[in-house]
Amino acid sequence: MSNPLPVVDVTGAACCAPLARSPISETDAERVAVMFKALGDPVRLRLFSNIASAEGGEACVCDIQDVGVSQPTVSHHLRKLREAGLLESERRGSWVYYRVDPDVLAVMAELLAPVSA
């Protein structure tokens, strides 16, 4: 596990100024849209929230897969979230633990920060 996958790099470089401050560039829009799109599904949103609010900031798949869809579908959505750079995963024994990327919440919140105006 641990990401031998195409994953967007959010942490690197100044990504980005608040959307309300200055027009986002085409290339930045491409990268950022991937993150928002990843949260643009109810099931993924619940999985993400379940993990983000879990004890210790991480959760095993078995603890969060009760969201009304089949197990392969849960796995599919977790993969999407990981490829979007929102989650990290690690295998420990029989279980796989997911946690929220440490920077991603701050980055996205900054993007949506209201500008003083």
Added chain:
Amino acid sequence: MSNPLPVVDVTGAACCAPLARSPISETDAERVAVMFKALGDPVRLRLFSNIASAEGGEACVCDIQDVGVSQPTVSHHLRKLREAGLLESERRGSWVYYRVDPDVLAVMAELLAPVSA
């Protein structure tokens, strides 16, 4: 104009606690996902940023439609953003002006607020 359309209501009710504080409910996830999905497209993200960062907080379609797609497509994306509750529109003379819903940035930023931990 001015919204004779199905539009999600974000402002009303406590929507929501930060995703990282407690697991989001199924119904809230449904509503919130619509907003994130709306920003989950590079073209819409640029349109939104163009409007949010414009002078006076609003922009005419003619000022922002240079994003590399046809004009009907721009209109389609603006409609999506409006239906998601992110934008408001108003016709003034020949032109239609869009502005960011006054509450939406704060609401979404709050959703993504990192919890102290």
Added chain:
DNA sequence: TGTCGACATCGACAACCATCGAAACCGCGT
């Protein structure tokens, strides 16, 4: 070594979506 449980991948299918050109709509001058 063999089996079991947790999780990921595969293949298929229906639903959805971004995009376009054409056409309709709507104020505003003339």
Added chain:
DNA sequence: ACGCGGTTTCGATGGTTGTCGATGTCGACA
């Protein structure tokens, strides 16, 4: 009344996505 420029709506189309059951992989534990 007419035409015009700005904007939306319509219809079609190709690509993407969410979902599932079946199958594969990987540790753990007899």
